[in-house]
Structure formats: C-alpha cells, structure tokens
Amino acid sequence: MITLYDYELSGNCYKIRLLMSILGLDYTVVPVDFYPGREHKSDWFLAINPLGQLPVIDDDGLVLRDAQAILVYLAAKYDAGNSWYPRENADLLGEIGQWMAFADSITATASAARLHDALFYDLDAEAARAGAHRLFRILDEHLWFGEQEGRDWLCSAAHPTVADIACFPYVMLSEEGGISRQDYPAIRRWCDRVKRIKGFTVMSGVFPAGPAKAA
C-alpha cells in the first residue's frame, strides 16, 4: 500500500494525487501541517526526508522524496499501459526528463510567488513573477507550435506523459501568485486537455473543466 505524506494546498503533492487518481491506485494519506504548523521541518518528518520537503511516499518500505522522482517511479511501476513513462523509448524519456526539469523551474518561480502572496514567504515576488512569465512564454510557444503539428501534449507522443502532470499544477495555480495566463492561449487550451484526462481530479484552487465542445 502506498502512503503519501501530503499537504492539501501543495501543488507538488497534488501532482502525485493526480497521477495516482489517473492510474487508479489506492493510497493512504498522512496529513502534514505544512502551514501554519511547519510540520515538514519537525523532527519526525526530517527523519523521513532530511530536506524537509513534501511530498514523500512510502511504498511498502520504499521511501521516495521529490515530486518528479515520485511521478517517474509510480508510472514506471504501476502504469500497465506503459504510456505515462514509456520505459523503452529513449527519445521520449529524454524529452520527459527535460520537461520534468522545467516543472522544477515553474515551482521555483510561479509557486514561489504564490507562497509569497498567500503564505507570506519572504522572497522577491516580482522576480518570481518575471521568471514565471519567461517560462510561460516558452511553454506557450512550445504548445502552440505543437498544436500546429497535431501534438496535444508536452512531449512528442500521441498521449500525455508524467511531464504534463509535473508541469500542470503550478501553471494552474499561477493566478494565486499574481501571474495571469491571459496572454498564453495555448497554455490555457493545454490545461483544459489535462483536465479532460480520464481519472482527472481536482485540488483546492483547481476546478474541473466544463464538458468539451462537440467537434
């Protein structure tokens, strides 16, 4: 059984819940009072993850930290269709790795701005917002050109991968950090596509998509 150390308002925890929902995995949650309790810096949690960060999973004794690493593990282990992290497709795995790193950059910018505005983190919010806009411009162009080529997802595949799951949450929550997506139409369309993946689930701040318009 998978145990997820979880904070509801964390986009990085949400991406694990989202993939597990899509893959239909059962799991239990250990709530961690990230805010205001700062329980992720408590002794008991540091013994599990010395970095003091969420999420962490424990899968029958295998303890893993880092959202992107957990996504890779869960998909490689539990995705029977082998599409979310196709183990034998080197080109695609390279692309996935590239966009997983991009997800970390989104966390460092868009998520940081949200932490500043909502949870009063002491950081340069304007720099974080500027950084997020720079990334969103690159992401929007990539998705727009993809649409012209008939590609709906971040990587060169006819289906979504863990890279889409990794990038989605903090893009979707960006407005809580004062980062509007008004100027990124291709990002908005991609977000709607993610929301229509079978098994999609929401978190606080993310709402389901309306029904897709009949073609």
Add this chain to the structure above:
Amino acid sequence: MTSTKCTDKVILDLWHPLAALSEVPAGTVFDTVLLEERLSYATDGAGDAAVWRDRRDLPEGSPVEIATLTDTLPVKLAYGYIWTTLSDAPADLFPIPEFAENDRRKLNAATLGVNISAPRAIENFLDMGHFPYVHTDILGAEPHTEVKEYDVEISVERDEILATRCRFFQPMASTASTGGADVDYIYRVPHPYCSVLYKSSPLDESRLDVIAVFLQPVDQEHIRAHMMLCVLDDTNEDKVIKRFQQTIFGQDKPILENQFPKRLPLDPRAETPIRADKSAIAYRRWLSQKGITYGVIPAAT
C-alpha cells in the same frame, strides 16, 4: 493621534486582528501591515503581547522584551488572536460567548493572504449559493442547489447583521461528519471585516460549531484572512481539522481573487442580486449606513 493613510473613521476606530497568538514565538519581532501602516508585534510567552509602529532599531526577527517597549499601540488578546487599533478610543470588540466553553477545540485553521478587499471576502463567507459548485461534495452537491428562504435582520441594539433559519444540505459539513445532512446555519456580521458562522454540530444536536473569519485589511484590496475554529470534535487531530478548513478556503480563494472590481460596490444598482443574496444586500446596506469608504466603492450621493 498620528495621521493615517486610511481616513475611514469607522474602520480606524475598530479593533483589527494581526496574528494567531499560538503561532508567535515569544520574544521575537514580527512585522505586518494593517491599513497600509507598517506595524510590528511580539509576545512575552506569558500571555502578553505588544504592537507598535515599525521601528528601524527593531527589525523583524530581532529579540525584544515587550515590557521595555514604549510608544506601543493598544492591544487586545481575544479568540486566540492579537488585536490592535489605530484609534485612541476604539469601539468594543464583539462578543463570542461560545469561546469560553471548555470542551471546544479552538484553533487558527490558517492565516492566508488573499488579493481582494475585506468586504468582498465577507460577502463570499455569507453566500450559500456557491456551496455545491465551489465546495462540491463537501459543503454542497448537485442537485441540492436551492438556497431556501432565510431571515436577515440588522440588529440596531447590537449593531450587527444576523442571518437565521439558513439551512443547506451538506455531504461533509465538518471533520466530525459521518455523511450528508441538512445543516442549520446562523451568520453574524458584528464587525465590517469579521463574520461569525454557527452551524449544526454533527456530535451534539443541541449545540453549534463556531467558525469565524477575522480579516486584517492590509490595504483596500489585500487582506490577511485569519480563520478561527471553535468546534466540537473529540476524535480528529488539530491538523486534520485545519486541513478541512484550508481545503474549503483554498477553493474560495481563486473565486475571490477573480472578482472585479476588487472593492465592494455599495450602489444597489452596481451588481444585480438574487433572492439568495439577502444577507449580502443587508451587509452592503449596513456598510453604506455606517459610511464605510475603505475597501468599498461608495454609492454615488
């Protein structure tokens, strides 16, 4: 009295919350903003607190003994929070008698920054119509979308708004719930930026859970929302109760932040209400009658 950026006399004369007492380590300076004024606060660990206008020689994080401070602002410790006022003759803080009951769990669910005016956030707190759509499967669910007739009065004697006989079907009304139930609500707005909600306790049908939002106006379009819980729950850990409330508030937050204009328009013609908005109509009228100008767009005279 020192000049203030806020010129709304009614708002200036109120007590405003700054922080949850339980979350302030003793003897250390913390900075915050109230009504565009930079303030600092600290506690002594023995149940006392001090608030003062930001001083260059006491930056955030520095050690401080509050007994040695001079030129401090008035302080009130109430409902688990540090309150202050910029007034020399503040109005009384409203009572919440249930807070004195010993068997209740009293918690700050969280203090969250929200990019919206305080009155917009109060109005959202009063609204039941959004429950099935925004708090799906928690505070509401389709097809139970009807806001049934309820009563609203502006109590002259207590100078507060009271909405009673509110009733709504809720799949998961609190952490102590075991299933869906028709839940009774009473709303009070005893302060332009604070509201207190009473709802049926799943544990004791003769008593009510108390949930309050105390909004700290940072400026006219930014708040710190302090969420106080004073509930009956003899099983769940604090963090589970907090998580439940944060989940709900996290759902409201993007809705609130996308409201335009960010200040609440008081002109009755500015936004079209429906019958379910009775309490909001009373709230806007009450703010108008008080002559509130801060965080609102006053009606044209």
